[in-house]
Amino acid sequence: MSVTAAKGFTAAGIAAGIKENGNPDLALVVNDGPRRAAAGVFTSNRVKAAPVLWSEQVLKSGQVSAVVLNSGGANACTGPKGFQDTHATAEKVAEVLGRGAIEVAVCSTGLIGVLLPMDKLLPGVETAAAQLSEYGGEKAAIAIKTTDTVHKTSVVTRDGWTVGGMAKGAGMLAPGLATMLVVLTTDADLGSETLDKALRAATRVTFDRVDSDGCMSTNDTVLLLASGASGVTPGYDEFAEAVRAVCDDLGQQLIRDAEGASKDIRIEVVNAATEDDAVEVGRSIARNNLLKCAIHGEDPNWGRVLSAIGTTSAAFEPDQLNVAINGVWVCKNGSVGEDRDKVDMRYREVHIVADLAAGSETATIWTNDLTADYVHENSAYSS
Amino acid sequence: MSVTAAKGFTAAGIAAGIKENGNPDLALVVNDGPRRAAAGVFTSNRVKAAPVLWSEQVLKSGQVSAVVLNSGGANACTGPKGFQDTHATAEKVAEVLGRGAIEVAVCSTGLIGVLLPMDKLLPGVETAAAQLSEYGGEKAAIAIKTTDTVHKTSVVTRDGWTVGGMAKGAGMLAPGLATMLVVLTTDADLGSETLDKALRAATRVTFDRVDSDGCMSTNDTVLLLASGASGVTPGYDEFAEAVRAVCDDLGQQLIRDAEGASKDIRIEVVNAATEDDAVEVGRSIARNNLLKCAIHGEDPNWGRVLSAIGTTSAAFEPDQLNVAINGVWVCKNGSVGEDRDKVDMRYREVHIVADLAAGSETATIWTNDLTADYVHENSAYSS
Numbered sequence: 079m080s081v082t083a084a085k086g087f088t089a090a091g092i093a094a095g096i097k098e099n100g101n102p103d104l105a106l107v108v109n110d111g112p113r114r115a116a117a118g119v120f121t122s123n124r125v126k127a128a129p130v131l132w133s134e135q136v137l138k139s140g141q142v143s144a145v146v147l148n149s150g151g152a153n154a155c156t157g158p159k160g161f162q163d164t165h166a167t168a169e170k171v172a173e174v175l176g177r178g179a180i181e182v183a184v185c186s187t188g189l190i191g192v193l194l195p196m197d198k199l200l201p202g203v204e205t206a207a208a209q210l211s212e213y214g215g216e217k218a219a220i221a222i223k224t225t226d227t228v229h230k231t232s233v234v235t236r237d238g239w240t241v242g243g244m245a246k247g248a249g250m251l252a253p254g255l256a257t258m259l260v261v262l263t264t265d266a267d268l269g270s271e272t273l274d275k276a277l278r279a280a281t282r283v284t285f286d287r288v289d290s291d292g293c294m295s296t297n298d299t300v301l302l303l304a305s306g307a308s309g310v311t312p313g314y315d316e317f318a319e320a321v322r323a324v325c326d327d328l329g330q331q332l333i334r335d336a337e338g339a340s341k342d343i344r345i346e347v348v349n350a351a352t353e354d355d356a357v358e359v360g361r362s363i364a365r366n367n368l369l370k371c372a373i374h375g376e377d378p379n380w381g382r383v384l385s386a387i388g389t390t391s392a393a394f395e396p397d398q399l400n401v402a403i404n405g406v407w408v409c410k411n412g413s414v415g416e417d418r419d420k421v422d423m424r425y426r427e428v429h430i431v432a433d434l435a436a437g438s439e440t441a442t443i444w445t446n447d448l449t450a451d452y453v454h455e456n457s458a459y460s461s
Numbered sequence: 462m463s464v465t466a467a468k469g470f471t472a473a474g475i476a477a478g479i480k481e482n483g484n485p486d487l488a489l490v491v492n493d494g495p496r497r498a499a500a501g502v503f504t505s506n507r508v509k510a511a512p513v514l515w516s517e518q519v520l521k522s523g524q525v526s527a528v529v530l531n532s533g534g535a536n537a538c539t540g541p542k543g544f545q546d547t548h549a550t551a552e553k554v555a556e557v558l559g560r561g562a563i564e565v566a567v568c569s570t571g572l573i574g575v576l577l578p579m580d581k582l583l584p585g586v587e588t589a590a591a592q593l594s595e596y597g598g599e600k601a602a603i604a605i606k607t608t609d610t611v612h613k614t615s616v617v618t619r620d621g622w623t624v625g626g627m628a629k630g631a632g633m634l635a636p637g638l639a640t641m642l643v644v645l646t647t648d649a650d651l652g653s654e655t656l657d658k659a660l661r662a663a664t665r666v667t668f669d670r671v672d673s674d675g676c677m678s679t680n681d682t683v684l685l686l687a688s689g690a691s692g693v694t695p696g697y698d699e700f701a702e703a704v705r706a707v708c709d710d711l712g713q714q715l716i717r718d719a720e721g722a723s724k725d726i727r728i729e730v731v732n733a734a735t736e737d738d739a740v741e742v743g744r745s746i747a748r749n750n751l752l753k754c755a756i757h758g759e760d761p762n763w764g765r766v767l768s769a770i771g772t773t774s775a776a777f778e779p780d781q782l783n784v785a786i787n788g789v790w791v792c793k794n795g796s797v798g799e800d801r802d803k804v805d806m807r808y809r810e811v812h813i814v815a816d817l818a819a820g821s822e823t824a825t826i827w828t829n830d831l832t833a834d835y836v837h838e839n840s841a842y843s844s
Contacts, residue, residue: 125771125779125795155767157780157796190764191797291750294772296764367674367750367831368839375840381573381679384538388508389677396508397540412508413540414574448750450833456751457758 080215080231081107083242084265086305089214091221094202096150096188096195102221103150104199106206107261108175109143113306116142117274118183119281121298127154128164129184130297136168136183140270142303143181145261146171146206147222148199149246151188152257154296163194170200174207185299187224187246187257219244222259225455227335232327234320239266239308241320245328247335257297258285258332262324266317267306276318277302284325287357287443290336291452292365300325333444338451341373343428344444351437355392359432360443362386370448376423378403383432384412393436400433463598463614464490466625467648469688472597474604477585479533479571479578485604486533487582489589490644491558492526496689499525500657501566502664504681510537511547512567513680519551519566523653525686526564528644529554529589530605531582532629534571535640537679546577553583557590568682570607570629570640602627605642608838610718615710617703622649622691624703628711631720640678641668641715645707648691649700659701660685667708670740670826673719674835675748683708716827721834724756726811727827734820738775742815743826745769753831759806761786766815767795776819783816 082089087109094104109116118137120130136142146167153160164184172179186194209217219229226246233242247258262277281300302321312320333342345363350356363369366386372379380401387399401409406421408414428447446452465472470492477487492499501520503513519525529550536543547567555562569577592600602612608631616625630641645660664683685704695703716725728746733739746752749769755762763784770782784792789804791797811830829835 123768123771124773124777125767125782152764155764155792155796157794160796190762190768191792193797293749293751293765293768296768296771366676367835368676371836371839374836377840379573381535381538382676384508385506385573385676385679388506388679390507394507399508409538409574411540413538413543414576448836450836452750453754453757453831453833453836456754457760 079233079242080219080244081242081261081263082212082215083233084240084263084305086110086265086307087263088210088212089218090206090209090211091214091217092202092206092209095198096148103148104202104206105147105218105221106210107145107218108210109303109305111305113267113304114141114143114181115268115270115273115304116140116301117270117277118299118301119277121295123294123296125296127152127186127297128156128160129153129186130299131161132164132168133183133299136180141181142183143177144171144175145183145185145301146203147185147259149187149222149224151186151192151194152190152297153186153194154190156193159193163196166196167199170203174204183301185259187222187259187297190296215244222246225337230328230331232324234323236312236316236320238310239312240264241324243324243328245332247332257295260300260328262302264304265308266304267309267311268304268317272314273302273304276321279318280322280325284322284329288329288333289361289364289443290333290446333446336446337455338449339446340449341428341447342426343373343430343446344442345430346442347432347434348440349437350434350439351393353439353441356439356441358390359387359392359434360441362390363430363432364443364445367448373428374447374449378408378418378421378423380409383430384409387432392434394434398435400435402431404429462616462625463602463627464625464644464646465595465598466616467623467646467688469493469648469690470646471593471595472601473589473592473594474597474600475585475589475592478581479531486531487585487589488530488601488604489593490528490601491593492686492688494688496650496687497524497526497564498651498653498656498687499523499684500653500660501682501684502660504678506677506679508679510535510569510680511539511543512536512569513682514544515547515551516566516682519563524564525566526560527554527558528566528568528684529586530568530642532570532605532607534569534575534577535573535680536569536577537573539574539576542576546579549579550582553586557587566684568642570605570642570680573679598627605629608720613711613714615707617706619695619699619703621693622695623647624707626707626711628715630715631718640680643683643711645685647687649687650689650692650694651687651700655697656685656687659704662701663705663708667705667712671712671716672744672747672826673716673829716829719829720838721832722829723832724811724830725809726756726813726829727825728813729825730815730817731823732820733817733822734776736822736824739822739824741773742770742775742817743824745773746815747826747828750831756811757830757832761791761801761804761806763792766813767792770815775817777817781818783818785814787812
């Protein structure tokens, strides 16, 4: 049910002709209220696409009536014309819905450095608006796919209220041109400050810790819209937990669909002095190409884990590090541990534990292996 | 001529049986004086191999009589026994040469987390010592190869004095298990402080800016030994230039032999506010897997360059960035520039210029493309 699982929302997904292959490429999500509260988090890349610059302004008011999303073009690095196109898209949505443009968030994904075919996109907005439906969530999720092999949705229902959402992205944080876009909706009756707090708390430990290839997109956007249509105001903790659960589920779906990946790797850093240390070490391991190749080769190469830990500024002593791969402590006290031949690497899920022996904090980062398929997919993307 | 091009040095390279395939795996370089001045730079990885920990201590005196190097095993993450093995190796060299063990530097390269076969290595030291020759430089260079397809040597001769050297490494900074080891020799009559200054100045702009896959080895070592046998004391600038030239040549040989690479990429960052900014931006571009795949696919994908620049903290405005690929300014003012179809990507050499328009500093980083062959080579390394 995606973004229309929560009451008060309609959505649509259509083929506007932005993608040359005729696949669906334009989605519209509309908040019919009574509330129109919203929060958003955006890429920290300093080179931001036009829709990100626009939507950041929109979110400042904490009010969003509609989100228009297109695949088939990122509208990034497109200069003043690109920003005008984003603005015109928001104006068009505002016009057909009878709302203000400043309440319309815009998301785009696809190739960088190419202007959008506005002659197809703007009529597409009218077509999508005509198809808005409380059953349109799936179609919207399908229309935002780029290199995704499946569309991604998730729903959590609690006592009288719901959080649902859709995501696109094939690997993350982010495959540059295969940006992560997420729209979450809820019918809980909450204001934008509560949404913002819950959304930031959730993304910090979910999407922000999914690191498929270490690259960061110009377009990443996560939005949370509340309609208040359930009439229920849940407690903050309960609500934040539900948002986190949906984000976690969608994040896992992104990892499982990562470009060319054959292994999903969960890196759990334990006994760190600080949570920041744990995240830094987790990311360093997740971004080590040599380790990612080794995992692809089903080689429990713990030396590459230690080598990656050694490049960080985290608190640890080299001769106290311990590493487990799929439950076998192959490295103990910075040296050879249990027999590496005991490690079973046959399955898609790989679990690495890095024990820093320096405190009691922990963090988990998810990544994928590095494969020839990843190379092939990303060598041919724009050609 | 390698490490024996300079007067006052002998070397040998033999097969000691450390490598199971019977290839050469043990090298010895001896400084016969009259001086035995030396300097060294080592990996900044905090997880350091036993030979690095040992050699760092040796270099503190500024005196090195001999260097013993083995391939076939990194002796990293091998605990107290590993350190004892390094110590025993230095003692053995000292014994056969009649020198002090504290003047013997040790370098190792190969798989992490495996103890060296000392029953083969120690007799090998005797064999190598018996074959020491002023013509042994090539054999020494061959004996330190791991995944290298060619051995690497370089010589610069000036007015009555010489700097020569050998290197191993197949891609750098560093392919984890395919560490970079470099031994440079000179017959210039200089003390260890001058050597240290010249070596650090040279490595800072050569080996430190070769970044094949962003990984950093536990074993990287660059040593510079001076015999004084020429009787000539060159001026500092002249000497530093010669050391830089040899380091530059060896660094380029490493890039050209990078694991599985099909493109050598020179990333020139210009008009940066500071040199540190230029280096940070160059590294970020060099480590962007998506760009490296695109270059492999002969795709001048400048959007990925901007995306990489955007993740740095360097001074720049997104709408003032310019990018040239092989001489074509495909990105101007952060947006679409000249026609990307004009970019000729057929050759192995690829030149990317990133213009930050924020100052007048510059830096050049060398890297390679990311290929299916890289994945294959590094998936199968230890299996």
